[in-house]
Amino acid sequence: MTGSTQTGIADERIKETSFIRKALIRPELGGIVGTIAVFTFFLLTAADSGMFNTQGILNWSVVSAQFMIIAVGACLLMIAGEFDLSVGSMIGFAGMLIAIFSVTLSWPVWVAILLTFAICIAIGALNGFIVIRTGLPSFIVTLAFLFILRGFTIFFPQTFERKTIIGGIKEAAEGDWLAPVFGGKIGGPIFTWLGDVGIIDVFERGTRAGEPVVDGIPMLIVWALGLVIFGHVLLTRTRFGNWIFAAGGDAEAARNSGVPVTKVKIQMFMFTAFCATVFATCQVMEFGSAGADRGLLKEFEAIIAVVIGGALLTGGYGSVIGAALGALIFGVVQQGLFFAGVESSLFRVFLGAILLGAVILNTYIRRLITGER
Amino acid sequence: MTGSTQTGIADERIKETSFIRKALIRPELGGIVGTIAVFTFFLLTAADSGMFNTQGILNWSVVSAQFMIIAVGACLLMIAGEFDLSVGSMIGFAGMLIAIFSVTLSWPVWVAILLTFAICIAIGALNGFIVIRTGLPSFIVTLAFLFILRGFTIFFPQTFERKTIIGGIKEAAEGDWLAPVFGGKIGGPIFTWLGDVGIIDVFERGTRAGEPVVDGIPMLIVWALGLVIFGHVLLTRTRFGNWIFAAGGDAEAARNSGVPVTKVKIQMFMFTAFCATVFATCQVMEFGSAGADRGLLKEFEAIIAVVIGGALLTGGYGSVIGAALGALIFGVVQQGLFFAGVESSLFRVFLGAILLGAVILNTYIRRLITGER
């Protein structure tokens, strides 16, 4: 067991690589660089536009938090080697279910929410089950569900309520114990105090004159951070996380090594559905209505955030922190271009360019790390 | 060279398969079965709704022909192992270019059309070039172009014309030699004659009373059939077709065997762009206007038609005839549901279900053919 000198420490066939470069190259590097670049850009161009006052910060934080919620699900699923194009439709569908249960059928809101979660997670599991059993690419299977779920999202309210938008959920949710978990805000007293001592602005007039302009952190942000931390810990610190990487890296090899690939993949589909439902519930509880158009194209936005964050589209590689940074970049750019006063139709052009730039950078970083060819 | 008895004619390790089954299983089988099923269904449920009179047939033929045009491009590209999510945006973009050239800049329509073809095909080549050079998945690269092209499609007309719909192309195209190639109809006299002798209906009321209900075959259908035949011959009867299969089946192996994979893939991206431009030009010439929202989601519809037609999403396998049948199924179902009076929001649900059913059937057929595991 000693004859192998080919693995001696010094290898004359490898040119040197510097230490700093090695310390820097990690999956999130692209996301970190991007985040720094984006903030630098907007600090230079839009500093006095209100983008970085309390309200402004809350604004892009909330938008980024939205992206984060679905990006975490999409990220873990992508690392597990699959992806889900039905996320956007699932958001619309879940919101509509809550509305129908709580408004049309007048069930208690907590029942509506829990039941919706159960149904959506079951649909996620069905997605996963079909993908695994038929061996079809998840692109196709979830594309089918993109259409099916959107179809029902339009059909149900038209059939039951003859509208494509169902409102009145805020009223229905009054006094409900579960609704504030999604639609509430936390930290109110702190913000009141901050407003009182003048650290943040207060409303100048109206019924809420004297109250701080930001009266708490929306639960949406709490969910986003919670999911990012959960996802990150799950992925990097647990054995299940290792299985996610393995399932996405090479399903066959993982299966041979005793990783329960089928279970892992289906659970990731369920988790993605869970994230979509969290997104939908927060939105419905905040705005009090569900519309048939909610969530359009969100699946792409989730995938874009994840890919900007350094994950490999084909699975087996990525990071939740990266995806969260991707979501932050996405949110800040989307809102920031507005603050900077850029023509809104050009947003898509920017988005496309950022996406291309980010993946090229990420690919380069990944090749350095994994020695992939 | 004779010691190998393992390949003797009779192999006791293979159970028998019937001759008929072998004769039947071909890539298009799923498409053929689907087409028969769809027509049977609508003949039974919607026979008296006018779906199968002259007008009705023309109706779903035109819709199917549209899908076919983009499906042929998507099919060849998919067989070459890539796909293009920017097809829909390209349709909008191409139409807008024609409108801007011919209306805003008042250039002759034929110049506008030819220049648009040149620009769009160049963009297709750029797509392909980026995919090949960076080794990124085409999903990401073309997703970026989906956004970039749509952004410009909205930005240009707003900047030049302060509108998002540019009309007046019909007027500009009057007397142009190239415009009728895309927007005209052929076979008018034959239809007049058919109407006169009573084989097809004539209008009973309105401004056109006495004229035959169908006064010619739109060039759209001619283009569709032409492209299908061209694609089919190219794929199955030329050496280039073999290279398309090879490039998609295993790019590395193909390259080692001397197939110019890079060239093949880039040319297929260009061909897809060409098909999208044909689609856009036909539409602009027929309707006389270009809108910033044209072509939305067409990329998915093309992919769905191709996949229903039996192609493998990951490349190396498929058939243009199958894709054409997929487009036909798509068009007939979409229009047929109207004739049959089904709630229109359920169309998406049907589409999703058909997609799932078709790919499962196709996967089964493919495994029989290729012995894939």
Add this chain to the structure above:
Amino acid sequence: EGERYVLVSHAPDSDSWWNTIKNGVALAGEQMGVEVEYRNPPTGDLADMARIIEQAAASGPDGIITTLADYDVLSGPISDAISSGVDVIIINSGSPDQARELGALMYVGQPEYDAGFAAGQRAAGDGIGSFLCVNHYINSPSSTERCQGFADGLGVELGNQMIDSGQDPAEIKNKVLAYLSANPETEAVLTLGPTSADPTILALEENGMAGDIYFGTFDLGEEIVKGLKSGVINWGIDQQPFLQAYLPVIVLANYHRYGVLPGNNINSGPGFVTADGLTKVEEFAGEYR
């Protein structure tokens, strides 16, 4: 001088009708010497629109001009904006009552349902009993309200008379043809804007029903004006989007400069445009009309 106003709409980027608004607001800004911005959710998602209003408020403008496409979704952000000292004018959708409830300065526009209802009554007066509503934007609540209002104005059940046509012109055209050949007894067609009206005109020309079938449409565009002129379209409902964009800027600027404010809401729409007096409309259709 130099006031800044932001107009937030609920329409997706590529919508042609809203383009008129965009042009109107730009013109008003130029004339009044104020800075104006037009913002909209790229996909038409109202939840995204709420964020844009919040963001507009954060950027500290002097006034916000916004639609009220869904009271539930938008009331929160709008009332927060008002409370933080931004003056708000509601345009286009929502209702004068809702605008007042929120504390907006005024309402400029014509509620979708009411417009549809009025159109329905007019059609009923012309002896119409059944119709086809070509909805090219089924996801949006306001489109559905127009169809629903029309049906209620006619006094019939909406049911299957509204079709989800999609936005592809060829598909719209062929779906209309399919519907009309499957339901030949249909007496009227209602389209919701240029996107659905233009292909519908072609469809009717193709099946010979042009000029024969009763045809009404919302909003104006080049082809619609031609249709009105040739008699294919009986009437168009014009809310004059230009005014919905232009007037609020004028009102806000004058309010901020001189403290003057009209006492009433403004009805932007004169209602129906018919073949009479189309010249101006023709000239500026899609741009300012």
Add this chain to the structure above:
Amino acid sequence: MSDAIIQMKNIQKHFGSVIALAGVSVDVFPGECHCLLGDNGAGKSTFIKTMSGVHKPTAGEIFFEGKPMSFEDPRDAMEAGIATVHQHLAMIPLMSVSRNFFMGNEPVKKKFGINFLDQQKADEITMQEMRKMGINLRGPDQAVGTLSGGERQTVAIARAVYFGAKVLILDEPTSALGVRQTANVLSTVHKVREQGIGVVFITHNVRHALAVGDRFTVLNRGQTLGTAKRGEIEYDELHDMMAGGDELAKLVPELGKQAQ
């Protein structure tokens, strides 16, 4: 015979219309190296896959330490003590060596009542085990994709050995290896066997088999041609059996002999 770790009786396996195994029986004793030989497509991989729980046999019985067993999936087999190094490597190039090493058997550490991955332990063990095998990694987080084929094979074997299997299955571990790596692997097999572990060693190469094998079973077209003990059988005999009788030797005498 009753002290065999694993007994496979009359195993059959069909894939659709393909009969991959038509009744194969093999048993493995502790401390022996049981070689499975056979031509391409003979069913060797399929056979050991039923042994390691990847496939379920269509018919036949498996006894593990005397008790009838049926493995639902590879985890079951692993937990029972069957470690497998598959022909097509069970390594994931994008993952680090230590994550690969512990894939499916990650060490955990309880913290706040939750089972966390014990990354530190995993890293230490990986480095140490790889060093034992003569491979000096740049670090435990080096991606497997950066290793050479021989190194990867060694990681896979080290992993299997480390997890204290009672039976170690190696599916053609030497086929793509050079002389040095081959010697390395063979001496590992030798060492493992001396620890009392039963080894199932699959190869095309009769010499490799003879170098370490105690018993030899030849498969042919899904059936056993019999099992022989070391010393009972000679190189030529084994070679002819693999080639499906002596016909081949006659046909290409010069090359056939010299080659193996």
Add this chain to the structure above:
Amino acid sequence: MSDAIIQMKNIQKHFGSVIALAGVSVDVFPGECHCLLGDNGAGKSTFIKTMSGVHKPTAGEIFFEGKPMSFEDPRDAMEAGIATVHQHLAMIPLMSVSRNFFMGNEPVKKKFGINFLDQQKADEITMQEMRKMGINLRGPDQAVGTLSGGERQTVAIARAVYFGAKVLILDEPTSALGVRQTANVLSTVHKVREQGIGVVFITHNVRHALAVGDRFTVLNRGQTLGTAKRGEIEYDELHDMMAGGDELAKLVPELGKQAQ
């Protein structure tokens, strides 16, 4: 020396920071079988890839039939008469045998002034060539995915031979093959050589090399250890050279010797 078909002089090849070849010279004569031996990662595949136009050398010269040559891509090399069977098979499983057979060299037939694929000719030739190799296909449209590994290897070799190469390069054609298939491949090499074609045969297996080789070049870590003629060198010597000197043989004497 001037009648060598191909002369590779001092070929270097770097991949980023990896030096795969550090100056290797080899020449091939008509009708000879030149064996390339070497451990994993020695650079054998990289070397023949520069020969067949897949890689461009970082430094060094290639002379083909005495004239300096630089191949832009594999087509150039093929057209010059260099046929290669790559280690990782150049076969596409989803495509039919006949389409694979002619991949990159499809026969064409002019009709209406357009070059159409001559499918019938392709099918006939494929069936006939495969029959020559002892493989009876179900039909020319059978997918390669349904063939066994050995059969696929044979298709690849048959293809290379058919296209009338002046040099045939085989990259480890036998490593995954059983006894019978190996004998088959070796006898094919023998036949090809007798037709006056130069063969470059890469293997880890010294016996396979000795069975058919005329000259032997050993690569080690990107460098040549020298070239020897048949009869000038013995099994043990070659084996030790491959293993990088005799140190190995001392370390694992029993196994090392017996194994190969």
